[in-house]
Amino acid sequence: MDMMMYGFWGEGHTSNLPNPFSDYMTAMNTTLGMTRYQVETWNKTPLLMNTQPDISKTGNDECRDYAIREGCWLRSDSITRIEEPIQVDQLANRPPWLAVAMETGAYRHYKPEEAQVDESGINSYENSFLHVLDLGANYWSLWTEADNLRKYHETWPEGFTTLQRRMGYRVRPSWIWQRKRYDTSEIILCLTNDGVAGVPGILRITLESSDKSYRQSGCLDAGHPYGGKIRQCAFQLPKGMEGQKLNVRAEIEVKGIVRHVTWACAQPLNEDGSISFQLKNFEDPGWRKGV
Numbered sequence: 001m002d003m004m005m006y007g008f009w010g011e012g013h014t015s016n017l018p019n020p021f022s023d024y025m026t027a028m029n030t031t032l033g034m035t036r037y038q039v040e041t042w043n044k045t046p047l048l049m050n051t052q053p054d055i056s057k058t059g060n061d062e063c064r065d066y067a068i069r070e071g072c073w074l075r076s077d078s079i080t081r082i083e084e085p086i087q088v089d090q091l092a093n094r095p096p097w098l099a100v101a102m103e104t105g106a107y108r109h110y111k112p113e114e115a116q117v118d119e120s121g122i123n124s125y126e127n128s129f130l131h132v133l134d135l136g137a138n139y140w141s142l143w144t145e146a147d148n149l150r151k152y153h154e155t156w157p158e159g160f161t162t163l164q165r166r167m168g169y170r171v172r173p174s175w176i177w178q179r180k181r182y183d184t185s186e187i188i189l190c191l192t193n194d195g196v197a198g199v200p201g202i203l204r205i206t207l208e209s210s211d212k213s214y215r216q217s218g219c220l221d222a223g224h225p226y227g228g229k230i231r232q233c234a235f236q237l238p239k240g241m242e243g244q245k246l247n248v249r250a251e252i253e254v255k256g257i258v259r260h261v262t263w264a265c266a267q268p269l270n271e272d273g274s275i276s277f278q279l280k281n282f283e284d285p286g287w288r289k290g291v
Contacts, residue, residue, distance in 0.1 A: 002075060003038050003047050005063065006031050011077060012052035012060045019056045028059030035063040039070045044255050046200075048075040048101055051087045064090075071255065073099040073138075073200065080104065080128045091135045096198030097223030099168075102132050103141030110148040112155040125152065126159040136196045136227050138168040170195040170264035171203065171225065173248060176277050180287075184239045185279060189248065191220075192230050194264060198223040201254035203261070207235045210245050210276070214238065219253070243281045249274035 004010035006019065006027070021027035038047060049067040051074055054060035068074075074094055076087055079102050091100050107128045115123035122130075132140050140163060142149060153160050175190035187207060193199070203224065206217035216235050225231035247270060250261040262273055269275055280286060 001042065001045055001047055003035060003049050003067065003072065005034070005050055005052070005060070006058040007056055009077075011050045012054070012058070012063075013056045017056075019058050021058065024057055024059075027057065028062055031059045032062055032066060035067055039067065039072065044257055046099070046254055047072045048099075049073070051076050051090045053084045053086055068095065068098065071098070073101065075101040075103070077103055078106070079131045080106065088135065091137070095223065096226045097200060097202075099138035099197065099200035100135060101139040101141055102129075102135065102137045104128055108143040109145055110152040112148075112152050115152075115156060123156055123159075126156065129159065130162065132163065133166055133196050136198075138197045138200055140167060166194070166196050168195045169193050169197050169199045169227065171199065171250060171261065172263050172265035173275060174230065176248075178279055180282065180290075181236065185237045185242055187235045187237065187246070188232060189234075190230055190232050191225050193225040193227055196227045198226040199252060201252045204251045204253060204258070205233055205248065206251070206274075207246055207248050208274075209241070210247060214241065237279075242279050244279050245276055246279060247272075247274035247276050 002010070005012040007014040019027055021030065035049075047067070049064050049072045051064065052060060074091055076082060076091060082088060091102075094100065107125050110125060115125050117123045118127070129140055171191055171193050173189050174192035175188075177188040179186050179188065189205065191203075191205070199220075200223075202222050203220045204217055205220070206215065208215040214237070218233060218235075220231055220233060249272060250263065251258050252261050260273055263269060263275055265275065267275055
């Protein structure tokens with residue numbers, strides 16, 4: 001949910017018009033109080049702070065700093081018409097555990113007949129929204145013209161398809177190792193993020209047996225695995241579990257609320273969203289180097 005700030009549309013500015021406050025400290029304390037009130041009120045809902053620079057001198061920098069420290073996400077209402085380079089830097093180089101949502105007011109109707117194609121073959125809409133990937137954003141805000149969106153995608157399918165493949169975080173177990181350790185088995189998971197954004201929260205990994213008699217879970221550091229990166233974690237199993245089938249699933253925790261994560265992998269998933277793998281017995285001849 002977008003946070004309301006000072007000015008036009010609550011986005012932190014009044015263009016070239018002056019603000020009505022008597023001095024900067026009064027303006028800053030007022031807007032900072034508004035920001036704090038919203039953060040304290042919506043304590044279970046992700047809030048998004050606009051990255052509008054403080055052109056109206058009302059304390060945007062202080063509000064944004066406070067919001068980020070409180071775990072708020074970031075957003076901007078423009079993608080091709082961002083007038084200030086500082087917004088691009090703030091969005092792209094944010095803490096990896098914060099999400100970014102982008103939108104554009106200029107190209108929001110998605111009428112296929114209005115798409116202008118340049119010499120590279122990229123149309124004006126794609127030239128706009130593919131910058132979402134440059135920023136490592138998590139979300140692209142679409143407006144309400146559903147029929148236009150459908151017609152546009154049928155005419156120009158490559159753009160939206162590219163966003164679907166790369167935008168946000170796309171986590172999967174890329175390697176699963178079993179090794180002999182302390183007279184039992186240890187499972188090491190290597191998690192890969194194929195998306196351009198870090199995980200916007202804390203990723204919880206749960207390992208459990210098919211019959212649910214064994215279950216163990218733990219959390220990665222916030223934001224891991226980062227966009228385009230990997231992160232490993234390990235589980236030491238109780239003795240005697242060799243030869244069994246195990247399931248591994250993921251959840252994300254944001255502001256104390258836990259939600260299911262679907263693995264972004266080609267292999268079929270179980271009904272609960274987990275993926276299964278088979279443990280070797282200790283006497284199995286397939287062990288490499290016996291460990």
